[in-house]
Amino acid sequence: xxxxxxxxxxxxxxxxxxxxxxxxxxxxxxxxxxxxxxxxxxxxxxxxxxxxxxxxxxxxxxxxxxxxxxxxxxxxxxxxxxxxxxxxxxxxxxxxxxxxxxxxxxxxxxxxxxxxxxxxxxxxxxxxxxxxxxxxxxxxxxxxxxxxxxxxxxxxxxxxxxxxxxxxxxxxxxxxxxxxxxxxxxxxxxxxxxxxxxxxxxxxxxxxxxxxxxxxxxxxxxxxxxxxxxxxxxxx
DNA sequence: GCATTAATTGGTC
DNA sequence: GACCAATTAATGC
Numbered sequence: 001x002x003x004x005x006x007x008x009x010x011x012x013x014x015x016x017x018x019x020x021x022x023x024x025x026x027x028x029x030x031x032x033x034x035x036x037x038x039x040x041x042x043x044x045x046x047x048x049x050x051x052x053x054x055x056x057x058x059x060x061x062x063x064x065x066x067x068x069x070x071x072x073x074x075x076x077x078x079x080x081x082x083x084x085x086x087x088x089x090x091x092x093x094x095x096x097x098x099x100x101x102x103x104x105x106x107x108x109x110x111x112x113x114x115x116x117x118x119x120x121x122x123x124x125x126x127x128x129x130x131x132x133x134x135x136x137x138x139x140x141x142x143x144x145x146x147x148x149x150x151x152x153x154x155x156x157x158x159x160x161x162x163x164x165x166x167x168x169x170x171x172x173x174x175x176x177x178x179x180x181x182x183x184x185x186x187x188x189x190x191x192x193x194x195x196x197x198x199x200x201x202x203x204x205x206x207x208x209x210x211x212x213x214x215x216x217x218x219x220x221x222x223x224x225x226x227x228x229x230x231x232x233x234x235x236x
Numbered sequence: 237g238c239a240t241t242a243a244t245t246g247g248t249c
Numbered sequence: 250g251a252c253c254a255a256t257t258a259a260t261g262c
Binding site for chain 2: 250251252253254255256257258259260261262
Binding site: 180192193196200212213 | 242244
């Protein structure tokens with residue numbers, strides 16, 4: 001549980017901690033980092049649970065979701081190595097208003113509320129970069145609202161698949177992330193049946209290939225072309 | 237191999 | 250375009 005890996009030797013160069021906290025004053029806090037494992041499909045942040053600090057993904061993929069009224073999930077974002085999770089919980093917030101679930105077996109770094117607060121006070125670069133991160137997240141979130149409201153189902157599914165490709169890439173013509181149709185639906189803001197229908201017609205059109213859960217993009221340009229009028233700005 | 241879960245298809249509102 | 254039901258494929262144990 002706590003065979004902590006030194007941040008100095010961490011492979012995640014883009015991690016906010018790695019980038020900003022290898023300074024003298026931050027070292028004592030880094031030593032208080034906890035490392036935890038989570039198995040596939042295991043939630044490590046529960047919506048409504050008391051905030052227990054800030055997480056960074058050491059290795060693996062995670063979905064961050066918000067639960068709606070009739071049990072409908074909205075996947076807010078997908079994360080991988082080096083990314084931060086649980087940032088909206090700490091500070092003023094007492095409870096998480098998102099949940100985070102491991103998509104595969106993962107390893108996490110956790111900083112307690114106290115440690116992270118102290119670090120933010122001591123390391124201005126960290127605070128500054130966190131602020132940039134928040135601003136970007138807000139932008140994304142605003143874009144996402146617009147997309148869900150204005151795109152057709154087909155466009156939303158395509159947008160979700162393109163996001164998966166942008167973020168995780170493809171090897172051997174297959175996406176490096178496996179989501180169920182349901183998860184794609186929860187991300188795109190529609191239902192799994194609709195996702196299946198869009199995927200199967202994209203298959204017939206020769207734009208996509210699918211072997212069970214695994215999806216592969218064959219004609220990326222065609223896919224991009226379908227939603228080009230929505231992409232005034234990049235990410236979702 | 238069997239049993240549970242996910243993917244798919246068709247139909248209704 | 251969501252929800253429901255039935256069938257089939259995939260996957261876990």
